Amino acid sequence: MRYAIKHSITFTLALGLTLLISHTAITQNNTPSSNLHQWGAVTLFHGLPSDHVRAISQDADGVMWLGTDAGLVRYDGRRVQRISAEGPLANRIRAIKLDLDGALWIATDAGAARVIDDDIKLIPQTENKTVSSIIAPERGRAIFATEQGAIIDCSIKNGSFTARAITSEDHPALRIESLNRPLPLTAIIAKDDSIILGSRSRGLLSVQGERIDEIPLRPRPFFIEAIARDSAGRFFIGAQTSIDDSGLYQSADLRRASKIGAGLGTVTSIAFDDQQEMWVGTDQNGAFHFRGENLIERFTFNSTAGGLRSNHIYSTFVDREGVIWFGTDRGACRYDSRSPRSEIVSVEPESNFVRVLFQSSDGRLWCGANRGLFLREETGWRQVDELRGKTVYAISQDSEGRLIIGTASGLFTSDDGAQFSRLAEGEIIRALAQFQGATYIANFNRGLERLDRDERTLILPVRQIIGLHADKNQMWIGTANAGAMVFDGKQAVTPPELESLRDAAVRSIAVSRDGAVWFATSRGLYALRSLALTPVIEGIDARYVITTENNQAWCATEAGLYTALIDKDAGAVTSRMSAEQGLPSQNVFALMSESSALWIGTNRGAVRYTPNPFAPAIKAARLLGQRAYSLQEIAAGVRLEYPQNSLSVEVSAASSRTFPEQFQYRFSLISAGREVKSKLAREPSLSVENLRPGRYLIIARAITGDLVQSDPLSIAFEVESAPFPWTTAALSLLLVLALAAIGWGYYQNKRLTRTNEALEGANRQLADTRMQLASETEAERRRIARDLHDQTLADLRRLLLLADELPRKDGGESLIDPLVLRREIESISTEIRRICEDLSPSALENVGLAAALEYALSEAVAHLPAERRFEYEFSCREGIEERLSLSPVVQIQIYRIAQEAISNISRHAGAKRVRLSVEERNGGFLLTLEDDGCGFDPRSKRTGRGIANIISRASLIEAEAEWTELEGGGTRFILRKGIKAD
Numbered sequence: 004m005r006y007a008i009k010h011s012i013t014f015t016l017a018l019g020l021t022l023l024i025s026h027t028a029i030t031q032n033n034t035p036s037s038n039l040h041q042w043g044a045v046t047l048f049h050g051l052p053s054d055h056v057r058a059i060s061q062d063a064d065g066v067m068w069l070g071t072d073a074g075l076v077r078y079d080g081r082r083v084q085r086i087s088a089e090g091p092l093a094n095r096i097r098a099i100k101l102d103l104d105g106a107l108w109i110a111t112d113a114g115a116a117r118v119i120d121d122d123i124k125l126i127p128q129t130e131n132k133t134v135s136s137i138i139a140p141e142r143g144r145a146i147f148a149t150e151q152g153a154i155i156d157c158s159i160k161n162g163s164f165t166a167r168a169i170t171s172e173d174h175p176a177l178r179i180e181s182l183n184r185p186l187p188l189t190a191i192i193a194k195d196d197s198i199i200l201g202s203r204s205r206g207l208l209s210v211q212g213e214r215i216d217e218i219p220l221r222p223r224p225f226f227i228e229a230i231a232r233d234s235a236g237r238f239f240i241g242a243q244t245s246i247d248d249s250g251l252y253q254s255a256d257l258r259r260a261s262k263i264g265a266g267l268g269t270v271t272s273i274a275f276d277d278q279q280e281m282w283v284g285t286d287q288n289g290a291f292h293f294r295g296e297n298l299i300e301r302f303t304f305n306s307t308a309g310g311l312r313s314n315h316i317y318s319t320f321v322d323r324e325g326v327i328w329f330g331t332d333r334g335a336c337r338y339d340s341r342s343p344r345s346e347i348v349s350v351e352p353e354s355n356f357v358r359v360l361f362q363s364s365d366g367r368l369w370c371g372a373n374r375g376l377f378l379r380e381e382t383g384w385r386q387v388d389e390l391r392g393k394t395v396y397a398i399s400q401d402s403e404g405r406l407i408i409g410t411a412s413g414l415f416t417s418d419d420g421a422q423f424s425r426l427a428e429g430e431i432i433r434a435l436a437q438f439q440g441a442t443y444i445a446n447f448n449r450g451l452e453r454l455d456r457d458e459r460t461l462i463l464p465v466r467q468i469i470g471l472h473a474d475k476n477q478m479w480i481g482t483a484n485a486g487a488m489v490f491d492g493k494q495a496v497t498p499p500e501l502e503s504l505r506d507a508a509v510r511s512i513a514v515s516r517d518g519a520v521w522f523a524t525s526r527g528l529y530a531l532r533s534l535a536l537t538p539v540i541e542g543i544d545a546r547y548v549i550t551t552e553n554n555q556a557w558c559a560t561e562a563g564l565y566t567a568l569i570d571k572d573a574g575a576v577t578s579r580m581s582a583e584q585g586l587p588s589q590n591v592f593a594l595m596s597e598s599s600a601l602w603i604g605t606n607r608g609a610v611r612y613t614p615n616p617f618a619p620a621i622k623a624a625r626l627l628g629q630r631a632y633s634l635q636e637i638a639a640g641v642r643l644e645y646p647q648n649s650l651s652v653e654v655s656a657a658s659s660r661t662f663p664e665q666f667q668y669r670f671s672l673i674s675a676g677r678e679v680k681s682k683l684a685r686e687p688s689l690s691v692e693n694l695r696p697g698r699y700l701i702i703a704r705a706i707t708g709d710l711v712q713s714d715p716l717s718i719a720f721e722v723e724s725a726p727f728p729w730t731t732a733a734l735s736l737l738l739v740l741a742l743a744a745i746g747w748g749y750y751q752n753k754r755l756t757r758t759n760e761a762l763e764g765a766n767r768q769l770a771d772t773r774m775q776l777a778s779e780t781e782a783e784r785r786r787i788a789r790d791l792h793d794q795t796l797a798d799l800r801r802l803l804l805l806a807d808e809l810p811r812k813d814g815g816e817s818l819i820d821p822l823v824l825r826r827e828i829e830s831i832s833t834e835i836r837r838i839c840e841d842l843s844p845s846a847l848e849n850v851g852l853a854a855a856l857e858y859a860l861s862e863a864v865a866h867l868p869a870e871r872r873f874e875y876e877f878s879c880r881e882g883i884e885e886r887l888s889l890s891p892v893v894q895i896q897i898y899r900i901a902q903e904a905i906s907n908i909s910r911h912a913g914a915k916r917v918r919l920s921v922e923e924r925n926g927g928f929l930l931t932l933e934d935d936g937c938g939f940d941p942r943s944k945r946t947g948r949g950i951a952n953i954i955s956r957a958s959l960i961e962a963e964a965e966w967t968e969l970e971g972g973g974t975r976f977i978l979r980k981g982i983k984a985d
Contacts, residue, residue, distance in 0.1 A: 070096025912936025
């Protein structure tokens with residue numbers, strides 16, 4: 004497959020995308036601002052060939068496919084690639100459908116195609132037809148509907164297509180007789196053993212075999228734009244209508260229909276998420292979210308502050324992670340409905356300081372804040388009058404279902420959750436727990452108490468208890484000044500493993516299913532596993548910790564919300580969510596798990612967040628040894644021929660809810676079943692060096708922001724051992740014979756020594772003279788450039804000022820047009836600046852050799868005519884200048900050589916792709932420049948000035964320059980200096 008690749012763009016979001024970020028905050032009227040972190044977009048700015056996105060799909064690798072008015076685009080969260088700028092795929096894309104083989108069926112204005120494994124196959128039977136919709140009912144088969152009134156059933160076998168078509172010429176139901184033209188078909192969907200078509204002017208059609216019937220739906224929409232079906236088998240139809248009406252219909256049996264909603268206007272697209280909630284795109288009124296027939300929310304350009312870039316929506320797609328994608332006339336927009344959503348608990352700012360969250364046995368959600376207790380209802384949060392103004396620290400429910408509330412003003416209880424009564428007054432209750440069938444109370448000033456209905460008994464006179472956590476056999480106790488203890492119902496002891504926490508405030512404790520005990524302390528988050536205390540997050544104030552079924556810990560801190568996991572191989576793995584990811588505040592105080600979601604309490608309200616349970620997709624992006632290996636070679640296993648013993652692997656991960664910079668990567672290098680190297684980092688690459696001969700396996704995993712690991716990616720390779728030294732053995736025999744000749748020649752060599760020393764001295768003096776001459780030449784270039792810049796450009800600037808004061812004719816017009824004169828002066832100034840830069844390259848002095856070489860390559864491309872420009876790639880590891888310590892004289896000569904080589908390619912090669920790499924090799928410098936141009940024979944061109952200049956400059960700095968022709972066309976130029984032999 005030919006990819007017309009735009010320059011790749013690194014998105015600083017979390018997918019991958021440019022996000023419109025606006026931290027949720029409490030405004031003066033105490034309402035939350037829109038959380039625009041939920042929104043992102045892929046537009047012309049990111050490389051789309053057109054902003055009109057009419058079709059969206061996702062493949063098994065998590066890659067998004069976007070159909071635009073100017074062709075098909077592949078988006079992997081990091082860069083946009085246009086697929087085939089020729090043929091049907093360069094036209095307007097109408098629909099994309101992924102089949103069970105992982106192949107993409109593409110519908111365009113000029114026909115249809117099938118894309119699989121980088122192979123594009125055009126479907127001849129659809130040529131020059133406007134294909135509007137696709138279904139892929141089974142492997143290797145797709146059915147197309149066209150605007151020329153044709154239904155095309157296409158199958159592929161052994162790489163060949165067979166098609167059966169029903170056209171408007173075959174069937175009168177596919178024609179508009181009054182207009183004598185085909186009936187435009189706009190949508191298609193499968194129904195049992197038949198298909199349902201949507202049309203413009205004739206509503207719905209049923210097709211079974213060769214039979215086509217109109218469906219007399221009542222009420223009957225005539226101009227259909229979209230058809231969808233939910234998991235219950237109900238049909239949803241989008242149709243044209245007025246802007247104030249609703250074009251959305253629902254029908255269970257395609258006999259009777261009912262309208263849904265109001266003010267939707269023309270409905271253009273319909274999609275369902277994994278909860279069977281419906282997402283509807285409209286022609287002018289934005290997007291709508293329905294749960295059943297109930298409208299949940301509406302999105303427009305204005306209501307999302309530009310997150311939805313346009314109210315005109317062509318397509319709607321729900322990806323595998325539940326992210327909603329909208330194709331609009333201003334690009335593709337993504338909406339994460341499960342990202343953090345802030346809720347204001349009260350209009351009073353202090354009442355939004357959430358300290359505890361609790362779900363009672365009847366499913367109701369309770370929130371304890373600095374100024375009262377609140378209950379979440381359908382209309383919002385309702386304050387409990389009896390606890391108004393009181394600071395609530397803890398909420399629990401006993402075995403009888405009675406709610407118990409611990410506050411800074413005493414203890415409150417309620418049998419029904421409606422009326423609360425005070426049980427104790429004037430006491431600070433910081434924590435509550437249900438242990439061994441009883442309620443235990445952390446009385447800050449007295450100690451641990453047991454509550455028996457309305458009677459309290461002091462069990463443990465340890466003051467300043469601030470945290471309790473109970474499981475079946477024991478209860479963990481956290482204090483403000485004495486660390487943590489464990490209580491078995493009779494006595495409390497501090498395990499020796501927790502001695503290091505004695506001077507820390509232990510605010511919260513949780514136990515995960517694997518038996519790990521997590522402590523949220525004033526010094527950070529700690530985990531106790533196998534009688535060993537492990538610091539997981541240090542140096543921050545941790546307030547609350549909970550665990551989930553997958554043994555993850557979620558920790559509320561002063562710096563946001565952390566999630567942590569103890570991996571048996573990698574150790575502690577952590578990730579952080581802050582205001583950048585949508586929290587209204589960095590200060591998090593409370594957490595609660597509710598089904599698949601988390602409730603987060605901050606000092607600016609409560610937040611609901613649904614962690615992403617989906618594993619990311621991971622694949623190999625690049626494998627480098629002495630050369631780059633193809634993906635096919637990687638899959639088959641790589642052999643590093645002697646003397647290669649180093650390898651670098653780079654992977655890429657895809658997830659629509661985790662952006663590229665949020666991924667972590669876990670690498671393991673396995674040899675003989677044993678891990679010899681591991682790495683956990685945010686860089687998606689691993690380098691291994693100085694490997695012994697043998698077989699190796701690299702296992703890579705990507706980890707999302709919610710610490711979900713991908714399936715392992717395995718890359719096998721073998722380092723070959725040195726072959727038996729037959730040549731060395733033969734040479735050893737010859738050496739014995741040569742010793743005699745050496746003895747005889749020793750005398751002759753002594754005679755020549757003095758002559759050779761004299762010649763070497765002369766050569767060194769000549770080399771020093773040539774280097775001095777080159778240095779003086781560069782110095783003279785800099786002086787000329789400085790004089791041109793300081794004097795000549797200053798004179799030209801004075802001329803610009805004088806141009807504005809030219810005398811004018813009697814009529815008021817200038818004798819010479821000042822604008823014409825000004826443009827000429829500015830043109831001369833620009834040319835002088837270019838000459839100055841060529842004489843004395845500022846990039847080399849300002850940013851170093853590597854950056855200057857990349858700049859020289861980019862400048863060469865920029866000054867070429869559009870039809871001769873080529874794509875380029877530059878690679879260089881950071882810090883190469885420090886490792887090599889090349890002198891300024893050597894650096895300028897290398898820069899001039901590279902300039903000349905790039906110039907030769909620009910003038911003569913006719914290349915489409917150029918790659919320049921700079922690296923340190925065995926203590927020396929190596930520059931490689933490759934192109935895919937017409938190639939040339941270096942021996943026949945050595946009389947040219949460019950080649951001669953390169954060879955002359957290379958010899959001046961004791962470097963080697965060589966050219967080789969590449970297989971398939973093109974040339975490789977190599978410059979070596981100071982590379983030691985292996």
